[in-house]
Amino acid sequence: MDLNLTADETQFRDEFRAWLAKHAPKDWEHRRDETVEQHFAFLKTWQRTLYDGGWAGISWPREYGGRGASLMQQVIFWQEMALAGAPPMANVLGLGLVGPTLIAFGTGAQKSRFLRKILSAEEIWCQGFSEPNAGSDLAGLQTEARLDGGHYVVNGQKVWTSYGWASDWCELVVRTDPAAPKHKGLTVLLVDMKSPGIEVRPLRQMTGESEFNEVFFRDVRVPVENVVGQVNKGWDVAMGTLMHERGTFGAGLQITYRRNMDRLVDLSRTIRRGGKPASQDPVVRQKLAQCYAEVQIMRANQMRAFSRISATGVPGPEGSIQKIFWSELNQRMQQVAQELLGPYGQLDGRDDRSVDHGAWSYGYLRARGNTIEAGTSEIQRNIIGHFVLGLPRSY
Numbered sequence: 001m002d003l004n005l006t007a008d009e010t011q012f013r014d015e016f017r018a019w020l021a022k023h024a025p026k027d028w029e030h031r032r033d034e035t036v037e038q039h040f041a042f043l044k045t046w047q048r049t050l051y052d053g054g055w056a057g058i059s060w061p062r063e064y065g066g067r068g069a070s071l072m073q074q075v076i077f078w079q080e081m082a083l084a085g086a087p088p089m090a091n092v093l094g095l096g097l098v099g100p101t102l103i104a105f106g107t108g109a110q111k112s113r114f115l116r117k118i119l120s121a122e123e124i125w126c127q128g129f130s131e132p133n134a135g136s137d138l139a140g141l142q143t144e145a146r147l148d149g150g151h152y153v154v155n156g157q158k159v160w161t162s163y164g165w166a167s168d169w170c171e172l173v174v175r176t177d178p179a180a181p182k183h184k185g186l187t188v189l190l191v192d193m194k195s196p197g198i199e200v201r202p203l204r205q206m207t208g209e210s211e212f213n214e215v216f217f218r219d220v221r222v223p224v225e226n227v228v229g230q231v232n233k234g235w236d237v238a239m240g241t242l243m244h245e246r247g248t249f250g251a252g253l254q255i256t257y258r259r260n261m262d263r264l265v266d267l268s269r270t271i272r273r274g275g276k277p278a279s280q281d282p283v284v285r286q287k288l289a290q291c292y293a294e295v296q297i298m299r300a301n302q303m304r305a306f307s308r309i310s311a312t313g314v315p316g317p318e319g320s321i322q323k324i325f326w327s328e329l330n331q332r333m334q335q336v337a338q339e340l341l342g343p344y345g346q347l348d349g350r351d352d353r354s355v356d357h358g359a360w361s362y363g364y365l366r367a368r369g370n371t372i373e374a375g376t377s378e379i380q381r382n383i384i385g386h387f388v389l390g391l392p393r394s395y
């Protein structure tokens with residue numbers, strides 16, 4: 001594994017860095033007064049700016065609006081975004097999951113119809129996988145689709161659907177053959193969220209946001225040309241989506257963590273413990289050093305995962321190792337921040353006494369979901385046990 005950039009990669013990095021310095025919004029993290037809808041509209045505009053500048057979908061094919069560049073350049077893109085502290089893009093699931101799935105499994109017509117609008121954020125996507133009784137055991141899902149002429153008729157319920165309230169389209173997994181073994185009778189459909197019979201109910205999280213939702217489907221008609229891959233082979237398509245979610249999701253995360261680490265060190269210099277800056281307390285120093293070492297481990301693991309994808313074209317089980325590591329590390333770092341801040345760590349951005357505009361209070365609460373989303377830590381450990389260590393299945 002060679003961690004040095006090639007001449008082309010360095011040129012790409014410098015070009016994008018200069019573009020970001022000119023175009024990336026600077027004040028966005030501290031905009032306290034805007035509503036969720038206003039904030040989302042801001043993120044959509046930002047993604048559109050990236051798209052118009054030719055910077056969306058770095059490794060996607062040129063014919064569908066991408067840049068046709070290498071995966072390493074895609075990684076550099078995310079790293080530069082994180083280094084610049086640029087806002088995230090609005091269409092997180094469209095870019096990270098649905099697009100790569102369509103590139104791998106979609107028909108030519110589906111690629112032409114959907115990919116560009118994912119990149120430009122003209123159409124926002126959500127992921128309709130989990131149900132009230134099917135999360136880790138995704139194959140146990142019950143939402144059914146019955147063939148009726150040229151349409152599938154969908155009935156059932158999804159839950160924890162991130163961005164459901166803002167989405168135009170959904171990558172939906174449904175049961176099309178109830179008689180088949182549970183992994184075999186599933187199909188993936190592309191569903192227009194404005195179809196009659198869909199109801200989205202936001203769920204309020206402990207951060208105060210309603211990032212995710214319940215989505216109900218009552219006799220929703222989906223044209224047969226919106227099937228992705230083969231009918232009843234949806235498990236393979238859904239697993240491809242999840243491998244991308246675990247494999248390439250958060251390529252810039254280690255840079256974001258590095259920035260958080262710098263903020264933590266700054267905090268430790270300003271907060272006082274026993275009459276001295278907390279940074280002089282040996283216990284605090286140990287904890288900060290541990291976080292620093294773990295961020296470096298995360299970087300090395302990430303490079304290993306990316307070299308694998310570069311060599312094979314698909315994410316491998318390293319994605320599961322990485323998923324456990326980044327999610328649990330974030331929780332540990334947020335915990336150290338709370339220990340440093342004491343009661344101030346609980347103030348959100350609306351309170352003038354909050355530190356970093358309430359970013360630590362928000363970060364601590366939001367981090368709890370990290371070890372659940374995209375597959376829980378227990379499930380990732382099962383995957384590593386089976387596929388990496390070759391142990392027998394535990395379930």
Ligand SMILES: Cc1cc2nc3c(=O)[nH]c(=O)nc-3n(C[C@H](O)[C@H](O)[C@H](O)COP(=O)(O)OP(=O)(O)OC[C@H]3O[C@@H](n4cnc5c(N)ncnc54)[C@H](O)[C@@H]3O)c2cc1C
Nearest residue numbers: 127128129130135136160161162369372373374376378395
């Ligand atoms: C922030 C966030 C965003 C999300 N966004 C989406 C989204 O956009 N779309 C979507 O479809 N879903 C989404 N989800 C749902 C997520 O995929 C599920 O919550 C997750 O797969 C776990 O499923 P569950 O909640 O049903 O828990 P369960 O599967 O019921 O698990 C409960 C507990 O049992 C453990 N467990 C279960 N099975 C095993 C086993 N075989 N071995 C060991 N332990 C086991 C789990 O690890 C967990 O601790 C999101 C979740 C979060 C937190």
